[in-house]
Amino acid sequence: MKEFLIPKGGLAALQPTTRFALLLFLVFTLASYAVMVALGLSRSGLTPDSIALYYGGVTPDEGKTTGELLETTHFHLFAMPMQLFVVGHVFLLGRAQARWRQLVVLFCFIGAGLDLLAPWTIQWFGAEWAWTKIAARACLGPTLLLMTLLPMLELLALKQTRPPQRETL
Numbered sequence: 399m400k401e402f403l404i405p406k407g408g409l410a411a412l413q414p415t416t417r418f419a420l421l422l423f424l425v426f427t428l429a430s431y432a433v434m435v436a437l438g439l440s441r442s443g444l445t446p447d448s449i450a451l452y453y454g455g456v457t458p459d460e461g462k463t464t465g466e467l468l469e470t471t472h473f474h475l476f477a478m479p480m481q482l483f484v485v486g487h488v489f490l491l492g493r494a495q496a497r498w499r500q501l502v503v504l505f506c507f508i509g510a511g512l513d514l515l516a517p518w519t520i521q522w523f524g525a526e527w528a529w530t531k532i533a534a535r536a537c538l539g540p541t542l543l544l545m546t547l548l549p550m551l552e553l554l555a556l557k558q559t560r561p562p563q564r565e566t567l
Contacts, residue, residue: 408491421553450525453517489545509538
């Protein structure tokens with residue numbers, strides 16, 4: 399863990415074994431995103447109408463209950479910040495310009511917040527608020543991919559380069 403506290407050198411400063419473990423973590427993270435997209439498409443779809451129908455139902459009695467929304471929100475309120483913290487931390491160790499990396503992480507957290515809020519806005523204010531889920535996906539999806547793919551590519555590039563050899567006497 400102390401390797402992550404070193405501010406200089408970023409991903410290149412990490413031990414090869416740590417870089418290998420991070421690469422595996424990012425591969426599994428990418429797979430989880432694929433499952434997340436498949437789940438979202440199969441449940442609520444991509445259109446405001448399909449999203450509103452999934453969360454709100456045709457009539458108010460058919461939509462998600464407050465208990466269902468609370469249960470989902472509770473789980474995601476713990477899991478999402480932790481996942482974004484870890485992936486964001488790895489992303490922030492990358493070579494890209496620091497301010498840009500920080501903005502990507504910020505927009506990712508904003509997208510996650512909107513994603514948590516969207517079902518509630520549909521339940522409270524009606525189907526016309528389904529755009530909040532679309533906005534969340536538009537903000538969250540690309541930033542998640544950036545925060546995962548860029549460090550993966552950097553780690554793979556580092557793996558291809560050999561570390562400097564020490565001179566032996």
